[in-house]
Amino acid sequence: MANSWKSGDGVSDFDAFWGAVRWAALAGLLILQGCNSAGNLATPNVTNAAAAGFVDMKPGSEEEFMLNVGRRIYFDKGSAEVSEEAKMTIARQATWLKDNTRWLVKVQGHADEPGGENANKTLSTQRANAVLNALVAQGVDRKRMWAKGYGIERPVTDCDDITCQSQNRRVVVNLREEFDESAPQR
CATH class of the missing domain: 3.30.1330.60 (OmpA-like domain)
Incomplete structure (x- = not known):
């Protein structure tokens, strides 16, 4: 039974499994971050944008x-x-x-x-x-x-x-x- 948790290089199958899960989670986060970054580029920040019709607001207007x-x-x-x-x-x-x-x-x-x-x-x-x-x-x-x-x-x-x-x-x-x-x- 002890051998079932060990691979040939001395790393337990349990450690290998959770290591793979961590890498998969990290890869997933990086992919999602990339999607969010691309999404931010595609969707402009309009919170501080000038109101429609007021783009070139001049003094005295x-x-x-x-x-x-x-x-x-x-x-x-x-x-x-x-x-x-x-x-x-x-x-x-x-x-x-x-x-x-x-x-x-x-x-x-x-x-x-x-x-x-x-x-x-x-x-x-x-x-x-x-x-x-x-x-x-x-x-x-x-x-x-x-x-x-x-x-x-x-x-x-x-x-x-x-x-x-x-x-x-x-x-x-x-x-x-x-x-x-x-x-x-x-």
Whole structure:
């Protein structure tokens, strides 16, 4: 019985068997690593890739404003009061707008579902005007800007969840190259 575990060179069959298993496992890992490496070459890392349409983002571009400054400001339910957090966003917007005077600014106010149509239109207009006035207070020329309240006409999302609805209580600061029909006569 002892001989059945020994080969002619003094290495036991047991050691030889487990040695072969180790080599097979190592070979398998190397093959898998090679596959993973090849897979990484075939599949680019898109986590840090530029967003589609924003490949050649230039200073002073609309893309730069949207991605680096931010154009949305959110409000509490039923309120047109600019929060401390929103004031920080408005300060960044104002700095950027003062450096990029070629842009006109349409400040669009929005509301969520509770309340009647007229109340939401009024509230969304108050929100837009609050942001416009805050931008003016930061030194942005009022003649470049106008406000429009849309009420609940343009929801970002349509759901009953309270956190979902809060996304509709917003002002969006949009850059324009020319005044549109909602701008006051200039």
